[in-house]
Amino acid sequence: MTDGSPRDRVRSGGASEQPHASYPAPVRHSFQVDLRGVVDLLSAHLYSSPDVYVRELLQNAVDASTARGAAAAGVPVLVECHDRPGSAPVLSVEDEGVGLTVAEVHELLATIGSSSKRDTLLRPGQDYLGRFGIGLLSCFLVSDEIRVVTRSARGGPGVSWRGRSDGTYELRELPDGEGRARPGTTVWLTARPGLEDRLRPATVRALILRYAGLLEQPIVLRTATGDERLTGGPLPWVGRDTEQLLAWGERELGERFLDAVPLDLPAAGLTGVAFVLPQSPSPSSRQRNRVHLKRMLLSDAVDGLLPDWAFFVRAVVDTSALQPLASREGLYEDATLAAVRDGLGAALRSWLTDLAQREPERLQALVRVHALALKALAVHDDELLKLFAPWLPVDTSLGRMTLTEVTRRGPVRYAATTEDFGQMVQVATAESICLVNAGFTYDEELLQRLPEVLPAVDVERVEPEDLAAVLRPVEDTAGLAAAAALVGRCRPVLAPFSCDVEVREFSPASLPCLYTAGDGARFARELDETAQVADSFWAPMLGRIQAATEAPREATLVLNWRHPVVRQLAGPVGEHALRTAVEVLYLQALLLGRHPLRGRETTLLSGALGRLIEGSLDGTR
Numbered sequence: 034m035t036d037g038s039p040r041d042r043v044r045s046g047g048a049s050e051q052p053h054a055s056y057p058a059p060v061r062h063s064f065q066v067d068l069r070g071v072v073d074l075l076s077a078h079l080y081s082s083p084d085v086y087v088r089e090l091l092q093n094a095v096d097a098s099t100a101r102g103a104a105a106a107g108v109p110v111l112v113e114c115h116d117r118p119g120s121a122p123v124l125s126v127e128d129e130g131v132g133l134t135v136a137e138v139h140e141l142l143a144t145i146g147s148s149s150k151r152d153t154l155l156r157p158g159q160d161y162l163g164r165f166g167i168g169l170l171s172c173f174l175v176s177d178e179i180r181v182v183t184r185s186a187r188g189g190p191g192v193s194w195r196g197r198s199d200g201t202y203e204l205r206e207l208p209d210g211e212g213r214a215r216p217g218t219t220v221w222l223t224a225r226p227g228l229e230d231r232l233r234p235a236t237v238r239a240l241i242l243r244y245a246g247l248l249e250q251p252i253v254l255r256t257a258t259g260d261e262r263l264t265g266g267p268l269p270w271v272g273r274d275t276e277q278l279l280a281w282g283e284r285e286l287g288e289r290f291l292d293a294v295p296l297d298l299p300a301a302g303l304t305g306v307a308f309v310l311p312q313s314p315s316p317s318s319r320q321r322n323r324v325h326l327k328r329m330l331l332s333d334a335v336d337g338l339l340p341d342w343a344f345f346v347r348a349v350v351d352t353s354a355l356q357p358l359a360s361r362e363g364l365y366e367d368a369t370l371a372a373v374r375d376g377l378g379a380a381l382r383s384w385l386t387d388l389a390q391r392e393p394e395r396l397q398a399l400v401r402v403h404a405l406a407l408k409a410l411a412v413h414d415d416e417l418l419k420l421f422a423p424w425l426p427v428d429t430s431l432g433r434m435t436l437t438e439v440t441r442r443g444p445v446r447y448a449a450t451t452e453d454f455g456q457m458v459q460v461a462t463a464e465s466i467c468l469v470n471a472g473f474t475y476d477e478e479l480l481q482r483l484p485e486v487l488p489a490v491d492v493e494r495v496e497p498e499d500l501a502a503v504l505r506p507v508e509d510t511a512g513l514a515a516a517a518a519l520v521g522r523c524r525p526v527l528a529p530f531s532c533d534v535e536v537r538e539f540s541p542a543s544l545p546c547l548y549t550a551g552d553g554a555r556f557a558r559e560l561d562e563t564a565q566v567a568d569s570f571w572a573p574m575l576g577r578i579q580a581a582t583e584a585p586r587e588a589t590l591v592l593n594w595r596h597p598v599v600r601q602l603a604g605p606v607g608e609h610a611l612r613t614a615v616e617v618l619y620l621q622a623l624l625l626g627r628h629p630l631r632g633r634e635t636t637l638l639s640g641a642l643g644r645l646i647e648g649s650l651d652g653t654r
C-alpha cells in the first residue's frame with residue numbers, strides 16, 4: 034500500500050522512470066555555460082599566461098594540416114599581423130588543412146570540450162597535438178571575438194563563424210566567391226583593449242619561436258616588413274657534437290653548462306639532450322626540464338621527466354609518446370612516463386660510467402660541483418659507488434679528501450654526526466688521526482656500504498666516549514699517583530653535573546681538557562635543558578622521564594696531563610682554588626665541544642667567573 038506521498042514516489046523510482054498519469058512528462062534541458070566564467074577559470078587555473086593562445090592556434094593549424102597530409106608536404110602555415118595605426122592589432126592564422134563543414138563547425142567549434150582528435154589519438158601512429166577540445170577557448174584570453182573562415186576539404190560551401198566571449202556565436206554559409214577559395218581554415222583575432230602588445234609582430238614572432246620553434250612544418254610570419262619563415266628543419270640537437278650542444282644550450286637556456294649528454298629513447302619517440310648544470314642546485318628544488326611534445330613546446334619547467342636524483346641536469350627533449358595535462362604545461366603521470374623516467378635514468382647512469390672510464394678528469398670536474406647528487410646515486414648502486422669512490426669527497430679531521438684517499442690511510446673511522454665530529458676533531462687533527470665527518474647527507478650510508486664494494490676496507494664508527502679510551506694514559510710513573518689524586522679531588526666537584534673525571538695525555542698540549550659524552554649523556558643534557566625552560570604543564574612530565582632515565586655516567590671531563598695548568602692543579606692547591614679551576618675547565622670543555630650550557634651551568638659560569646675576578650683583584654691589593 035502506498036499513500037501517494039512524495040516519499041512514496043521516490044521509493045518507486047522517481048517521476049522520470051514511472052510518470053504518474055496526473056503529472057506532465059519531464060522536459061529535457063541542456064546545461065547553460067557561462068562562457069566568460071569558463072574563460073576566467075581557464076586563465077586563472079589552467080593557463081600560465083594569455084600568450085598560450087599562439088600555441089593553441091598553431092596546434093590546430095598543424096593538426097589540420099597533418100590530417101590532410103599538408104604538414105608532411107611542407108605546406109606552410111601563414112601567421113599574419115595586421116597592425117594598422119589607430120585600430121586594434123589583428124592577427125590571422127591560415128592553414129591549408131582539412132577545414133570544417135557547417136555541421137562540424139556547430140559540433141566542434143561551438144561545443145566546449147568537443148574535439149575531432151580525441152578518439153583517433155588513442156590509436157597509435159596518429160600525430161595530432163590537441164585532444165581536449167578546449168584549446169580554442171584560450172583565444173578569448175586576448176580577444177573578445179574569434180572569427181573563423183573555413184572550407185572543408187571534403188566539399189560543401191565555405192563557412193564563416195564568429196564566436197563571442199559572451200557565449201553567443203553566428204554562423205553563415207558563404208556563397209561561391211566569398212571566403213576561402215581553397216580548403217583550409219583562417220582564424221582571426223582582434224586584440225582586447227589593454228592587450229594590444231600580445232598581438233603585435235615582435236611578440237607574435239617571439240611566441241611562435243618559443244612554442245613552435247622546433248616544428249618541421251614551415252610557419253611563415255607576414256608583417257608590414259615582409260615574410261619570414263620561422264620554422265622547419267631538423268631538431269637542433271641532432272648530429273651535433275658536445276661543444277656544439279653546449280653552445281646551443283647557452284644560447285637557448287642562457288647558461289654555460291658543464292657538459293651535455295645526448296638522449297635517445299626510440300621506444301618513447303624521444304630524443305634530446307641533458308645539460309649538466311654549472312652549479313649545484315638544492316636537492317629539494319624542482320627540476321626544470323624543457324619538454325616538447327611532437328615538436329611543440331609543452332613547458333620549460335617540467336618536473337617528473339627524470340628520476341629525482343638527476344637534479345644536477347636540465348634536459349631539453351622532444352617526445353611523441355607522452356601525454357600532456359589539459360593545461361599543456363605538465364606531463365600526465367602514467368606508466369609510459371614512468372618507463373621514460375627509468376629509461377632516461379639508465380641513459381644518464383651509463384653516460385657517467387662511460388665518462389669515468391674514458392675521461393676521468395671530466396668526471397672529477399663534475400663530482401666537484403655535484404657531489405651530493407652523485408652520492409645520492411651511488412648510495413643505491415654498488416657499481417656506481419665503486420666507480421665514483423675515487424672521487425667522492427668527504428670532510429675529515431685532516432681536510433677534505435676523496436673516499437679513496439681516506440681508505441689509503443688504513444681503517445676508515447667516522448663520526449656519525451657533526452656534533453660528534455666537533456667534539457673529536459681537535460684531538461684527531463693533533464694526533465694525525467683521519468676522522469671522517471659523516472654528519473652530511475648520504476655520507477654515513479656511503480661509508481657503511483664501502484666494505485661491500487671494496488672488501489679490503491674496514492669502516493668503524495667512532496663516538497666521543499671512545500676517544501677517552503684511545504687517548505694515552507699518563508706516561509711518567511712519577512706523575513701517575515699525582516694524577517690519580519687529582520681525579521679523586523675533582524670528581525666531587527663535577528658529580529652534580531653527572532660528569533666523571535679522568536686524566537690522560539693527548540695532543541695538542543695546548544688543550545687542557547676535553548668533554549666527551551655518548552648519546553645517553555647527551556639525551557640527559559637535552560632533557561635537563563628542556564625541563565628547565567618548560568612551562569608548568571610539561572615540567573612534571575619531563576621530571577618523570579628524567580627520574581625514569583638512569584643517570585648516565587658516560588660524560589667525562591678528560592684533563593690533559595701535558596697541559597701546565599693541569600699539572601699545577603695536581604700540586605698543592607687549596608680546595609677553593611681547585612673547585613674554581615675545575616669548574617672553569619669543565620665549562621671551557623663544554624663550550625669547545627659546542628654543547629649549549631644548561632641553566633645550572635650558566636649559574637656556575639657566573640659564579641666561577643666572579644670568584645676568578647675577585648681572586649685577581651685580591652692579588653692587586
Ligand SMILES: Nc1ncnc2c1ncn2[C@@H]1O[C@H](COP(=O)(O)OP(=O)(O)OP(=O)(O)O)[C@@H](O)[C@H]1O
Nearest residue numbers: 093094097141148149163164165166167168169218
Ligand atoms: N584550424 C583548424 N582546422 C580544422 N579544424 C579545426 C581548426 N581549429 C580547430 N578545429 C576543430 O575544432 C576542434 C576544437 O579545437 P580546440 O583547439 O578547442 O581543441 P582540440 O585541438 O581538439 O584539443 P585541445 O584542447 O587539446 O587543443 C578541434 O578538435 C578541430 O576539430
